[in-house]
Amino acid sequence: MTTRAGKRKKKRLYLVLTSMTVLVLAVGLVLTALQDSISLFVDPTELKERNFADGQRIRLGGLVAEESFSKDADGLTYHFDITDGAETVSVVYKGSLPDLFREGQGVVVEGSINQHGPFVATEVLAKHDENYMPKEVVDSLKKRGVFRHAEEEESI
Template structure:
């Protein structure tokens, strides 16, 4: 084997090893990535049943209901075009309400319902917890308007 052919052989083997390592890393990452979908995305894209995803949108008015002991709830998330039914068991965030933006993490079941294991309520940049507002007012440092969002 000449020096040039040996160098070419080492280069080909190195490229093959690098390609294999890259493929393994990408496969491992794909299994651990949680993709974000809107209700419209769920209707148009192929989503594997049971795969962990995030679903975001607004809680549709009139769809919230408590089931059983009160920890299990059902509601719908909409993006204005499509709606997805969501079931969640657990304590909801304080800011959760109909018409509010939410992000849920969970998976689709065979019926097309989204089973959430985590619910996050979104708020705008003007939100401030009631306790903080009261503390600022008590100290005389409050500079906000009286119509501050405090739910």
């Protein structure tokens, strides 16, 4: 490739390579800088570490702690704990829960910081994991006592 056309091709190749590298670096820097605002939620550990102002609206994510779920007498107000394995936050929520909501399930709740009591959620979303299994398979696994919820495995 010593022809003039060949040289021009090489020049264009380098131009594409360098401009793409610069672009990727720039976008990478921007995304790193915006890390906190891109993430949808904070986990209980981050919640304790970072100082959020009282009343500030945030999303909190984690697993619904086992045996933490209870319902008030009105049948509409729910209490449960959200845990990431290390830290646990109590949540109170009034409204309807998604079908997938259960203890051990990943959830994302939106609400405001309350430094003197439980986190007051106004919206509860269930997080699905990446595993799909037929009901019969899960039943037989449970019968043999070897079934474990995938998210429980991760948090241990």
